Amino acid sequence: MSRSDDIWILGIHMTKFGKHPNLDVVDLGAQAIQGALADAGVTMADIGILAAGNLLGSGSIAQQLQKQVGQTGIPAYNVSNACATGATALRTAIMAVKAGEVDMGLAVGVEKLAGAGLLGAGGRAKADESEWARNGRFGAVGPVDGRIGTESMPGVFAQIGMEYGHKYGGTSFELFAKISEKNHGHSTLNPLAAYNKAMSLDQIMNDVMIAYPNTRPMCSANCDGAAAAVVVNGEKLKTLSLEQQRRAVKVSASILTSDPWQEACQVLPDVNTLTRNAANQAYEQAGVGPNDLDLVELHDCFATAELVHYDNLMLCEEGGAVDFFESGAPYRDGRLPVNVSGGLQSKGHPISATGIANIWEVCQHVRGEAGDRQIEGAKVGLAHVIGLASACGIHILERSAA
Amino acid sequence: MSTATQIPFVEYLVLEPEPHLVAQECTSCGARYFDRRNACAGCFATDFTPVEIATEGTLRAFSIVTFAAPGVAVPFVAAVIDCGGTSVRANIINCPPDPEHVSLGMKVRLATTVVGTDAAGVEAVNYGFEPA
Numbered sequence: 149m150s151r152s153d154d155i156w157i158l159g160i161h162m163t164k165f166g167k168h169p170n171l172d173v174v175d176l177g178a179q180a181i182q183g184a185l186a187d188a189g190v191t192m193a194d195i196g197i198l199a200a201g202n203l204l205g206s207g208s209i210a211q212q213l214q215k216q217v218g219q220t221g222i223p224a225y226n227v228s229n230a231c232a233t234g235a236t237a238l239r240t241a242i243m244a245v246k247a248g249e250v251d252m253g254l255a256v257g258v259e260k261l262a263g264a265g266l267l268g269a270g271g272r273a274k275a276d277e278s279e280w281a282r283n284g285r286f287g288a289v290g291p292v293d294g295r296i297g298t299e300s301m302p303g304v305f306a307q308i309g310m311e312y313g314h315k316y317g318g319t320s321f322e323l324f325a326k327i328s329e330k331n332h333g334h335s336t337l338n339p340l341a342a343y344n345k346a347m348s349l350d351q352i353m354n355d356v357m358i359a360y361p362n363t364r365p366m367c368s369a370n371c372d373g374a375a376a377a378v379v380v381n382g383e384k385l386k387t388l389s390l391e392q393q394r395r396a397v398k399v400s401a402s403i404l405t406s407d408p409w410q411e412a413c414q415v416l417p418d419v420n421t422l423t424r425n426a427a428n429q430a431y432e433q434a435g436v437g438p439n440d441l442d443l444v445e446l447h448d449c450f451a452t453a454e455l456v457h458y459d460n461l462m463l464c465e466e467g468g469a470v471d472f473f474e475s476g477a478p479y480r481d482g483r484l485p486v487n488v489s490g491g492l493q494s495k496g497h498p499i500s501a502t503g504i505a506n507i508w509e510v511c512q513h514v515r516g517e518a519g520d521r522q523i524e525g526a527k528v529g530l531a532h533v534i535g536l537a538s539a540c541g542i543h544i545l546e547r548s549a550a
Numbered sequence: 551m552s553t554a555t556q557i558p559f560v561e562y563l564v565l566e567p568e569p570h571l572v573a574q575e576c577t578s579c580g581a582r583y584f585d586r587r588n589a590c591a592g593c594f595a596t597d598f599t600p601v602e603i604a605t606e607g608t609l610r611a612f613s614i615v616t617f618a619a620p621g622v623a624v625p626f627v628a629a630v631i632d633c634g635g636t637s638v639r640a641n642i643i644n645c646p647p648d649p650e651h652v653s654l655g656m657k658v659r660l661a662t663t664v665v666g667t668d669a670a671g672v673e674a675v676n677y678g679f680e681p682a
């Protein structure tokens with residue numbers, strides 16, 4: 149079955165997403181790690197490297213977590229890559245295993261975000277200057293956020309969706325709201341989602357407008373959560389139990405890209421090119437194409453973002469994202485279900501956990517362990533994250549042949 | 551209008567003789583930048599020359615921001631404008647901030663607005679784009 153340099157997910161765990169007022173980031177991260185170790189059937193003694201991410205905390209989360217779960221002296225990496233932090237932590241562990249330095253690695257991402265306000269808006273209210281003074285890369289005499297466009301995430305991603313509509317046509321406020329309606333509907337089957345209630349199109353469209361065309365339920369939900377994964381090489385996996393081999397999920401592709409230069413990227417982050425590049429590399433590495441996928445968890449940080457990623461991940465023809473959605477394909481009973489977990493809009497988006505939590509979701513399905521929301525017969529799935537600045541992580545996961 | 555009492559809000563805005571934006575253009579590949587770069591992000595060359603940006607353009611993307619960071623006045627229209635092949639980030643001004651008055655593909659032109667006056671009486675002048 150497995151080649152010695154293949155990479156496998158041996159164990160993976162996601163905590164309940166939502167509010168955890170009595171748990172801090174260390175408690176939550178430790179819960180995810182212990183869950184992943186138990187799922188893998190190994191202990192910290194087996195782990196050769198730890199990579200951990202937590203964007204909003206005090207730093208050194210990897211070492212803090214070791215002190216909770218097992219302080220074995222292994223190399224510990226603290227990684228930070230915006231919303232792609234979790235995927236970057238996993239990729240760090242995978243690279244160490246792939247390089248042959250260790251045969252088992254652990255990655256974890258954790259965030260406490262419940263009750264956090266608007267993210268990504270750097271515009272601090274500035275005290276009036278006695279005389280104008282220039283600051284920053286544009287030599288501005290005051291904050292540019294709100295005066296020269298927006299730095300808020302909802303506004304940035306709104307423009308990204310609108311730009312797609314300008315280029316290809318067919319988009320509308322209602323279309324974007326329907327994408328959100330789909331994901332809120334999906335999360336009713338996910339007990340670990342931060343929000344489990346379906347929302348009607350009317351409810352979504354009439355909720356508080358954050359940045360047109362994204363209303364509040366069309367934005368990723370701030371919440372607490374953590375996710376962790378144990379990865380192992382094929383050679384080591386062969387020495388483990390048949391049950392461990394049967395439940396192991398093959399990492400057919402593990403890709404991280406950054407955004408290459410493009411004419412407009414200095415005024416609006418280009419989340420398209422790096423996703424398309426990552427998808428091309430991932431499909432080639434895995435030897436599969438979009439038509440082979442049974443489900444996709446993509447980075448729907450806003451309803452407007454989900455639309456463009458149908459196209460970027462080549463789930464449809466170029467320019468065909470609106471038709472793809474309207475065909476019903478990305479619904480859980482459609483041809484290619486997208487975000488059956490509820491996605492970031494409903495499952496929630498504890499930033500650093502997201503890039504492992506989406507892989508956990510795909511693993512649940514290809515292992516046949518997704519319960520009520522199981523996509524029947526799922527063998528291959530893709531997990532995608534975007535961190536603005538920008539970073540894109542894509543993993544393709546396949547059911548074990550054992 | 552005298553420049554003695556007015557300064558541009560950002561360095562890449564030039565107020566005289568008519569308000570316009572100036573970018574640094576890579577002399578090797580033509581890529582344009584509104585901030586200073588050590589090398590061109592596209593081709594790594596290191597020589598740049600200032601170029602004037604067209605003051606008329608097409609609205610390529612927008613969002614009507616109604617919820618923003620503290621200190622940011624809402625609502626406002628954040629936009630990306632295609633100015634003769636150069637993408638510019640700006641607010642849409644002199645126009646009601648609603649989807650009935652702002653639409654993709656609409657023609658817009660550069661306009662200026664005073665954002666404030668300091669203790670010395672100097673006005674800071676910002677740019678935006680208004681319906682053409």
Ligand SMILES: [Zn+2]
Pocket residue numbers: 576577578579580581590591592593594595
């Ligand atoms: Zn160049």
